[in-house]
Every structure is written in C-alpha cells, then in structure tokens.
Amino acid sequence: VMEVDTRPYQEVIDEVYEKIKDMPGGKNADYIPELALVDSTIFGIALITVDGDIYTAGDLDDRVSIQSISKVFTLAQVIEEQGARSIMDKIGVDATGLKFNSIIAIELKQGKEINPLVNPGAIAATSLIAGNNYEEKWKNITTTYNKFAGTELFVNEPVYKSEAATNQRNQAIAYLLDAYGRMYYDPAEATDIYTKQCAINVNTKELAAMASTLANGGINPLTKEKVVSPETVAFTLSVMATAGLYDNSGQWLYATGLPGKSGVGGGIIAVDPGKYGIAVIGPKLDEAGNSVKAQYAIYEIVKALDGNPYEIT
Ligand code: GLN
Numbered sequence: 001v002m003e004v005d006t007r008p009y010q011e012v013i014d015e016v017y018e019k020i021k022d023m024p025g026g027k028n029a030d031y032i033p034e035l036a037l038v039d040s041t042i043f044g045i046a047l048i049t050v051d052g053d054i055y056t057a058g059d060l061d062d063r064v065s066i067q068s069i070s071k072v073f074t075l076a077q078v079i080e081e082q083g084a085r086s087i088m089d090k091i092g093v094d095a096t097g098l099k100f101n102s103i104i105a106i107e108l109k110q111g112k113e114i115n116p117l118v119n120p121g122a123i124a125a126t127s128l129i130a131g132n133n134y135e136e137k138w139k140n141i142t143t144t145y146n147k148f149a150g151t152e153l154f155v156n157e158p159v160y161k162s163e164a165a166t167n168q169r170n171q172a173i174a175y176l177l178d179a180y181g182r183m184y185y186d187p188a189e190a191t192d193i194y195t196k197q198c199a200i201n202v203n204t205k206e207l208a209a210m211a212s213t214l215a216n217g218g219i220n221p222l223t224k225e226k227v228v229s230p231e232t233v234a235f236t237l238s239v240m241a242t243a244g245l246y247d248n249s250g251q252w253l254y255a256t257g258l259p260g261k262s263g264v265g266g267g268i269i270a271v272d273p274g275k276y277g278i279a280v281i282g283p284k285l286d287e288a289g290n291s292v293k294a295q296y297a298i299y300e301i302v303k304a305l306d307g308n309p310y311e312i313t
Helices: 009-020 033-037 067-082 084-090 104-108 119-128 134-149 157-164 168-179 187-198 204-215 230-243 246-256 292-304
Strands: 044-049 054-058 200-202 260-262 267-272 276-281
Touching (some): 009 044, 033 157, 067 084, 084 230, 157 187, 246 292, 260 292
Antiparallel strands (some): 267 276
C-alpha cells in the first residue's frame, strides 16, 4: 500500500514549481512564426479544485495562445449540441497514433475514424459547431470558452494572423476531408474559425478554470455556472485520455492516469474528475509538440497528490 501524501496542495505546487522551473529541454514551436517569438521562460502552474479553491505558482499574468487545448472545448460544445453519437458517426474517436497534423491519418481511413483532438477531427468538429454562418459559429465558440474560463477571453491577433498566413497544411486537411464528405461546413471558413479559436489567449489560471469546469462535471467551480452536462464531460474526458497528447497520448496516460490536453502554445491541462483541474504553461516543446516543463510538472503534482485513479492507495 502506498503512503498517502497529506501535504496541502499549495506546498506541493510550490515544491514542483521549484523543481521544474529551470529544467532544460525543448524549444518553442516555430512552424507558426509568431510562436517562436514567445518568451520561452514563462512558467506558471495553477490548480483549481471543484470547490473553487485556487493554488498557483510562477508566472500567472503571462498569456499564451491556447492552440490545441481549444479542441477540447469545441468538442464539448458539439457533444452538448448534437449528442455523443454524432461525434462517433461524423468524426470518430479512435486515436490516429500519428502526428497531430497528419494527412496520412485521413487517407488511411478514407476520412473516417479521425479524432476530434488532432487537427483533421478538430477542424471537422469546428465545422459542426452550431451557427448558420461564420459569425454565429464564432460567437458560439467564444461564448462557450468564456463560460469554461469564467471570464472573457481574447484572440491573440498576431498569432491568429501568423497562423492564418501559414496554415496551408490545415487547409489541405479540411479540403481532403471535404472530398471524403466528412467536412460539415465550408472548408476554408471552418479552417479559419479553427485557426482563430487556436489563437485565443489564456493565462495559467484561466486555463485551470477551464480544466476545473471539466473536473466538476461541467459546472464552473468559480462562477457556479453550468456550461455543459456531466454526460458531455464524460465523453470529452474519454477522448482526452485517448488522444490528448497527440502521438504521445499513451505515454502520458501511462505516466499520469489522467485525461490531459496539450497545445503548441505551451499549455497543458489535466483533469482529475471530481477533484481538480490543473494547467501548466511553459512554451518549450518536445518532438511531439508537448510542453516539456508542463508535462513534468503535472506528472510530479499528480504523483504527489495520488491523483492517478488507477492507483488505489
Ligand atoms: N493551431 C495549431 C495547428 O493547427 C494547433 C496545433 C497544436 O496545438 N498541436 O497546427
């Protein structure tokens, strides 16, 4: 039987912060030119419990673009609107096992069984979001994200412009899916909305609030507002467990036992259902595109808090 760590959360967060703060390794994403310019020393940790208690360390004011973590909240909103079956039928929920922007992943399965937490499935999910036109869909997305965060979030315009000018690969992905009949709105506009959702700026606490809303069955623990249903959360977390860290998702689940989601802006969230959501930001990424410091920090926190649900203490 493992010994249960009874230290207060803040003590654990402070200790992990000190331990990881100067950890070397990784580099900023640079395939989106603007991301290469982000201060790579930013490092912040936030944990928010389902009771709304907040524990933080490090850089809390710095914002980075949410990038792929956005996929989680668009997915949740589509599940909320259309039901879980729709994602199964129109996108798929199996991991591709390939890089997050893989085109082979589409081709191998003829557009089927792609995953909403990597680019093809995520652009398809964005295309499914309710709204009759670009503006309505965008409004739906920002309203959803704001509720998850419990505050108004804003687009990082330089990041949006930078990616919009260089996202030919994602455009190709959207058109290829369209050719397979697996894109549910204009491919160019869906890709642009997706690109913009990825450019939404978040700080560590805002990101942790979004994660903690998932931990709390869809009710934001800070505002007490119901954002999505507990059923929607359950399906969303399952997809996160399957594919939240791209082609390293297996390694992540093996190490932490928790659903997580990373973004090339440097953020990672992890959710311990019924307990807390964690967010860590550190822009330097490994080969798969996952923040080096955020992965280690969350791993250490989960270990210290006995957060792995597969480990009975
Ligand atoms: N906007 C980025 C892209 O589509 C998001 C990728 C990521 O965070 N892995 O390439």
